Amino acid sequence: MKKRSGLSIAVKLIFILSLCVLIYSVVQILKAPAEARHALNDWDKKREEAVSLQVLEEETPLPAGMVNLSGEKSISRTDYTGGEVIGEIYFPRLDKRVAILEGTERPQLKKGAGHYEGSAAIGAIGNSVLAGHRDTVFRGLGNLEVHDLIELETAEGKFIYEVTGSLIVDGDERGAIKQSDTPVLTLITCYPFSYVGSAPDRYLLSASLLRQEPLSREAE
Template sequence: MMQMLRKKILPFLLLAAGILLAATGLFKMWQGNSLKVPLSSQRAGVSENTEKEAAVQKDTSAPSSNDNAVLPEKFLKSRFANVLENKGLNNEKALYPDRPAQGDKIGTLTIPSLKMSLPIYEGTEDKELEKGVGHYAGSVLPGEADNCVLSGHRDTVFSGLQSLKKGDSIIVKTSAGTFTYRIRKIRIVEKEDTTVIVPRPAATLTLTTCYPFTYIGSAPQRYIISAYLK
């Protein structure tokens, strides 16, 4: 009797076990596929975020070496934008009713202690600096309230600047008159330092040249002289 029961029940047990195993396998396959979908989406989201972050980093990256080379000019244009904007509002009171054109001779720079008198030209490109002292077009003109910035080569017009000291006079003569400045500060800065050409509340004259004076090649620093109108 027992053997007959075993022969009849055993196939059913084997069939049930097979069905159970198959069901378990199908459940695991379904579970694995369901997990793959959000994982894929998550990876896509990470990739998209990474691309966005890369784009932001690219937009806010530091300027290239070419940008650094012309940074002073760009800096002047942004910092001294009010100079050109305010000209013409009160021309009857302005020292210079008309702004000079690029390359124009605008006056002379005299340094009594060095016994030298130098021509000043509008602009700081090579063609101006080869002839004399250059005036940064974005800054105010001599005698005006704010910061008038003049530049010259260390091995030509400004070769004697290192001999100046605090208290020395600098005289600038233009069509608006004669203006005498007294040196208040002398310092040496890195060439990327543009704090020397920021606007000033009072009439200021800033002389800049490359430093060291005897350096061979492109000098890494700048020699700065700040003088105030007497």
Template sequence: MRKWLSLILIIVGIVLIGTNAWKWWDSRQEQAHAVTQASTVLAEAKERKLTRAEFQPRKNEEIGLLRIPKIDAVLPIVEGTDPDELKKGVGHFATAAFPGDKDQIVLSGHRDTVFRRFGELKEGDVFIVELPYGTFRYTMQRSKIVKADDTTVIQSTKPKEELVLTTCYPFRYVGSAPDRYIIYAYPEGS
């Protein structure tokens, strides 16, 4: 009986490890494809000289890149924050503003994929948002931790532009994390 129980536990362990390995690999492939798509979108827009008024992204569309030099990250930005969008990269909260709109911009990502090294970021670190109509630089000024259901961090900041980046917290938590880690960054020179 012990042999069978041991064998069953080993098989269950292999299946769980295999499933997680597949999810990780699939997510990496989705992100790599999304970076390629976003780079293509940016190159085509540069040729056309797209304006902010012409920029009207659709849900689940790769719209740009988020560069974080401190952690050597180049991440695709996707319109929307549903699971399918976040699987591809950093999600732009659909009702939030975009750079240059002089309001709050909200970008979210998973702590175990695109924002894996988020805990290394400190005040003064730079975020570069590349969209079809321009490149925007922001400097991190502060961070905080809030409960997972706290939506007060998403609000209009008009006329002050603010980049808010969110991910689950604690970073090494197994399962659905109870908190959110929030970074506030502002246009360079403001």
């Protein structure tokens, strides 16, 4: 009886193990197509991101002729050099910090927001113009509202601007960004934000200088 009982238990164990192996094999067979589809979906997503990035790099957020600052009496306190990092811009509402480089060509816009060379120095009297790509450094720009703050830092100090409004213009419009007798900031990017391909319009966000603060020394 004991031998038969032991044999019965062994048979049951073998059956259970075989059943587990069978179930595992079936599960793996069923999972394979799903995992394959998941891998393809991952590739499709990466491909779309790569194509989108290529399109963005080909876009020109600040078209030639859109800035008309002739006759502006800006006070440029700093002689910026093309391509150099001149500061940073921080959007409290977006909790986003971006580097600012001098120039609005492709190399600068790949790294951060570009300061238009012909515009006023940041914090100075006049119109300080910054350009950036809509899906990278200026992602979420359309979420900013009137009275939101924008903080900029350069070697000259920290400058707090307040958003005053926004404007959407055709990408071929000339003279849309004008001179100012007071310290103002204009941020420009391509629009619509979710447009597939080279966006036809431009989104202009304007802000006025509230105050200047000294740079704070970071705790060592």
